[in-house]
Amino acid sequence: MDLKLGEQVWHKAVDFGYENDVFVGSSLLNLYAKCGKMDKAMVFFDKMQRKDLVCWSCMINGFACIGQPREAVDMYKRMRKEGIEEDVFLMVGLVQACANLGDSKLGLSLHGYMIRRNLDRDVIVQTSLVDMHAKNGHMVLASHVFKDMSRKNVVSWGALISGFAQNGLVGNALEFLVEMQSFIDMYSKCGAPSCAHALFDQMDSRDLICWNVIIASYGVHGYGMEALLLFLQMIETKLKPDSCTFSSLLSALSHSGLVEEDQYWFDLMVSEYKIQPSEKHYASMFDLLSRGGRLEEALELINSMKTEAGLAVWVALLSGCYNHKKLLIGEVAAKKVLELNPDELGIHALVSNFFAMEEKWDEVAGVRKIMKKTGMKKVPGYSLVEVNGDLHAFLVEDKSHHQHENLKSMLDNLYQDMRGTRGLVGVMMETKQPSSSQKQ
DSSP states (O other): OHHHHHHHHHHHHHHTTTTTTTHHHHHHHHHHHHHTTTHHHHHHHHHOOOOOHHHHHHHHHHHHTTOOOOHHHHHHHHHHHHOOOOOHOOOOOOHHHHHHHOOHHHHHHHHHHHHHOOOOOSHHHHHHHHHHHTTTOHHHHHHHHHHHHHHHHHHHHHHHHHHHHTTOOOOHHHHHHHHHHHHHHHHHHHTHHHHHHHHHHHHHOHHHHHHHHHHHHTTTTHHHHHHHHHHHHHHHTTOOOOOOHHHHHHHHHHHOHHHHHHHHHHHHEEEHHOOOOOHHHHHHHHHHHHTTTTTHHHHHHHOOOOSSOOOHHHHHHHHHHHTTTTHHHHHHHHHHHHOOOOOOOHHHHHHHHHHHTOOHHHHHHHHHHHHHHHHOOOOOOEEEETTTTTEEEEETTOOOOHHHHHEEEEHHHHHHHHHHHHHHHHHHHHSSSSSSHHHO
């Protein structure tokens, strides 16, 4: 905030006749409050001919933010005497002031008043209430408000966990910390690593499990470099990575196609951190090398393993051979996969497809015979659509939905519209093509 520039703008506004404009005046109050100049704000506020709710909110929140809670409460009482009704934004500052005052009775009275006025349903207000009750030592009330929140953000979690810790309830703090970790994992699995990271950033204490989860959350969505940066940040905190940490990191680098980085950290894991590679570590390496077409290197790595390569390793190699048409190495991998007797339909389908690519129809028939003998069936995929809170499932060729005919009619109409649009685009493209005489 540039206070000097703001005051210059104010003087210009006065020159243009906006001295008594409440909107302009509240903007100057907001500037003073955010710059911590509440003495100047108070002088200007008292001179204002007309004050709206925004002006009062600026003053109350301003005093609360600079650590003058008594002045904030007094300002609120003064506002109420003038018959002005509060809003949610103003109540946040007032709750913060009560929290800093440590006045338990006033805090409880304020909370009750907010419930009666239905001002306690906003997530920011509720988070402020959690913080206030925690600072006043009422952790039962803080927990009740927290659990009643329909939507919790990272600040809400931080306020509750910090409250437990500050009141000496370490067990409760750890319990909610574990629950918070599960939310980080949930966000990452739901495709929202940024939300997981925001929650992670609010944690005062981060153990190795937290770091492993956040690194994996970026890795599973293909953000390999972000996962590596988080790993390096973890190293700076003097935490020692374990086998799970490297599994998350190598998987992240693999999903992002970062071959050199993956090999570098794989080697460092063994040489510097003295962690013997497990099948998960090897699988990440094989997956990366196989997808990159470096099948010979992948096979050499398998032969260098101190333990017998498992199913995941050979499947990764076979998949790479199928995609890059490496028949000789692929045949070795396919036979190894069948020797390990997998029970997944997808793996048998991969083996069958590989043999079909080689035009080895006897082997294809053999794999399909195994699939038929063991009763493997492909589970049909279906789509889910949520409408007004109800889930509707759709399968291919499924006509059981109660609105099937209406849906079919709508899809037919859409199809006709798209065909018409495509035809129009085609005509437009043809009209834009130069004629033969123009080409010449």
